[in-house]
Amino acid sequence: MKNFKNGWVEGSVQDFLELSPADMEYIETRRTLSRKLKAVREELNLTQVEVAVRLKTSQSRVAKMEKADPSVSADLLLQSLFCLGVKRKELGFAG
Secondary structure: OEEOOOOOEEOOHHHHHOOOHHHHHHHHHHHHHHHHHHHHHHHOOOOHHHHHHHHOOOHHHHHHHHOOOOOOOHHHHHHHHHHOOOOHHHHOOOO
């Protein structure tokens, strides 16, 4: 963090929220999964409504998933990607 003469402090979100490196990795992983979900949906030429039907959820939930809303778990993102045909190796997981 950098302190300025006028009392302002410059720092990162990680510093401000006092997040650990593990917390940051988790957050960035969820954001990556969200972007992947949107990319896969677009590659398959599906609407959010069509994806919602496949996942047995609502369009608004799919929108939240694609925006990495904090209410969306990493588990839900992973299950949704697998439901759309994505394989573990495509996500960078070993095995």
